Amino acid sequence: MKPNCKDIAQRVIAQEAAAVAALQKFVDDDFERAIALLLNCKGRIVLSGIGKSAIIAQKIVATFNSTGTPSIFMHAADALHGDLGIIQEGDVVMILSKSGNSPEIKALIPLIKNFGNSLIAICGNEHSDLAKQADIFLNTTVPNEACPNNLAPTTSTTAQLVIGDALAVCLMEIKGFKDEDFAKFHPGGTLGKKLYLRVADVFVHNEKPAVYPHQSLKEVIVEMTQKRLGVTAVIDEEQNLVGIITDGDLRRMLKKNTDIExxxxxxxxxxxxxxxxxxxxxxxxxxxMRKNAITQLVVTDNKKYSGIIHIHDLLKEGLI
Structure with missing residues (x-):
C-alpha cells in the first residue's frame, strides 16, 4: 500500500511540535547563566558543530549577527586542522551536538578549555562528555527523531534551532534591540526597505497636484489630468492642506449634478x-492605504502640503 504523504507530514509536524513544547522544562538556571555569559561577552560568540548540527550552528550565527550579537562559525572538524585560530581571548564558544560524543567534539573540548574560553553546550545527551565538561549545559534532548528509522537528525536539529532562537530573542529584548537597530543590519531587499525606506524617498519623484478652494471644476480636471495621479490636493494660500479631490469624487459629482458650471x-x-x-x-x-482602501495618500511636512504618494510607487519599490 502506498504511504499517505499527508498522514506522514502531519505526523512529523505533530512529533516535532511536541518535542519543541517539551523544551520548556529545560529552560532553567543554566539558561539564565548562558544569557548572562553572552551579554557580558567581551569578544564574539563562536559556534561550532559537526554534521547537521554544524548547519544549525551557522543559522544561529546568522540570527545572532543580525540581532546585534557578534558571532562566527567554526566547523568542529576544521578546528582540529588550523581553524582554532578563530577563537580569540574573550570569545564564548558554543558547541551544538546531539550525542555530545562525536570524536571531533571530544577532541575539541579540551583544546577550548586550555584556551580559557567559556564553553556552552547545546546538546541532546546530558551524560555526554560535552554536557559534563561544558561550563553551561543547555539540554535539547528529544524522545526520538521524526525519521522512521530514528536516525536522520530531524527533531533534534529542530530543538537546537529553537534554543538558539530563544537565546537570540532573550538577548534582543534585554538589550532593547529596536527596529532601527535591525534595519542597520538588513539594508538590502524587501525586508531592508520596510525598515528604512521613508515616504520622503518615494513621493519626491511624483508631480505635486494642487488647487485652491475657489478654483473651477475645469481647473480641477485640468490639474488632475496634467499631473496624472488621479488626485489633487486642495490647499490654502499658506500651503495648508484643506481637502482632497479624487477621480472618484469627480465621477460621483457628475452623476449627481447636471449644472456643473x-x-x-x-x-x-x-x-x-x-x-x-x-x-x-x-x-x-x-x-x-490598505486599511482605508485607497491608492493615493497626501504627504505633509509640518502640516504643510508636500505631495502625493501613490500605491504604484510602493509597488515599484517591492513593498507589495
Missing amino acids: HISAKDIMTIHPKHISKDELAITALDI
Whole structure:
C-alpha cells in the first residue's frame, strides 16, 4: 500500500511540535547563566558543530549577527586542522551536538578549555562528555527523531534551532534591540526597505497636484489630468492642506449634478483627508492605504502640503 504523504507530514509536524513544547522544562538556571555569559561577552560568540548540527550552528550565527550579537562559525572538524585560530581571548564558544560524543567534539573540548574560553553546550545527551565538561549545559534532548528509522537528525536539529532562537530573542529584548537597530543590519531587499525606506524617498519623484478652494471644476480636471495621479490636493494660500479631490469624487459629482458650471473645488473636495508625514516609513503609508482602501495618500511636512504618494510607487519599490 502506498504511504499517505499527508498522514506522514502531519505526523512529523505533530512529533516535532511536541518535542519543541517539551523544551520548556529545560529552560532553567543554566539558561539564565548562558544569557548572562553572552551579554557580558567581551569578544564574539563562536559556534561550532559537526554534521547537521554544524548547519544549525551557522543559522544561529546568522540570527545572532543580525540581532546585534557578534558571532562566527567554526566547523568542529576544521578546528582540529588550523581553524582554532578563530577563537580569540574573550570569545564564548558554543558547541551544538546531539550525542555530545562525536570524536571531533571530544577532541575539541579540551583544546577550548586550555584556551580559557567559556564553553556552552547545546546538546541532546546530558551524560555526554560535552554536557559534563561544558561550563553551561543547555539540554535539547528529544524522545526520538521524526525519521522512521530514528536516525536522520530531524527533531533534534529542530530543538537546537529553537534554543538558539530563544537565546537570540532573550538577548534582543534585554538589550532593547529596536527596529532601527535591525534595519542597520538588513539594508538590502524587501525586508531592508520596510525598515528604512521613508515616504520622503518615494513621493519626491511624483508631480505635486494642487488647487485652491475657489478654483473651477475645469481647473480641477485640468490639474488632475496634467499631473496624472488621479488626485489633487486642495490647499490654502499658506500651503495648508484643506481637502482632497479624487477621480472618484469627480465621477460621483457628475452623476449627481447636471449644472456643473458654477461648481468649484471646495464643493466637491473631501475635508480631513488621510495623510502622512514625509518622515514616516513607506510601509506605514502602505498600511494606511490598505486599511482605508485607497491608492493615493497626501504627504505633509509640518502640516504643510508636500505631495502625493501613490500605491504604484510602493509597488515599484517591492513593498507589495
